[in-house]
Amino acid sequence: MSSNAAAASRSYPSSSSERQSSVVSRASDWAGFIVFASLAAWTLRRMPAVGVFLLPTIAHELVSALAFLIRDGARATSRTLRAQLAAYAGTFLLFAFFQAVRLVKPEWLAPTNYPTMGATGLLMWLCGSAVSLSALWALRYAMSIEPQARRLVRSGPYRHVRHPVYLGYVLQYGGLLLMYPTLAFAVAVMAWLAVTGARIRYEERVLASAFPEYHEYRLSTGAVLPVIGRRSAYPRHGEPAKVTIV
Secondary structure, eight states: OOSSTTTEEOOOOOHHHHHHHHHHHHHHHHHHHHHHHHHHHHHHHHHHHHOGGGHHHHHHHHHHHHHHHHOOOOSEEEOOHHHHHHHHHHHHHHHHHHHHHHHHOGGGGOOOSOHHHHHHHHHHHHHHHHHHHHHHHHTGGGOOSSSEESOOOOSGGGGTBSOHHHHHHHHHHHHHHHHSOOHHHHHHHHHHHHHHHHHHHHHHHHHHHHOTTHHHHHHHSBSSSOOTTOBOSSOOTTSOOOBOOO
8 A cells, every 4th residue: 555546545426336335335344243243253152161361352353343333434445455465464364373273283382381471471461452452442433454544543542552452462462472482373473563564554554645633643652652752642631741651
């Protein structure tokens, strides 16, 4: 995706085209709902074997499914193949890795022999789950897998970082890597990080094309981590702007 008009499309079609676009949009919404609701149901079926460890994952998938039904219409979107591939790979790459390993190479997810390391990983995973779930709830009306601009979210975790959902994922996968410190899993996580970095760039170009105020928001907040020395451009109502800190 690029920031020019060929990459991010904002069109004003005729009424016939609008009706066709609306049908396609609703089909996409329902497809997203079905995918994430199915993931939640599949995860729930596994929960007796894995325990409450999967409850945050189920909550995340249910919120994602709901978001597809209540989200705003897209104001801008990227239609390049690279942007689409980055979006879907970032969403499903590690999920596919987990399922493939479970079936053919279980030793690629061998647990650590160090209890402290495993406990630290579990704590990171739980913290990441809380961050990503709260961020996803704030994003619920602008939810999408592909790079799209629906509304500019600046509430909740988005007051401090531009991509708190990905921050949550980094904590989750980092925690899992401490719990299952294998070379194969480390390679998969590094691949996911590379794809997510590209995904962030594509998303930001779409948002900048749709919302002129995104430039100021980007200057005042970190991409994935809060930064020292930048003043929040969007304080709570009635409050002065605050310095965001790590």
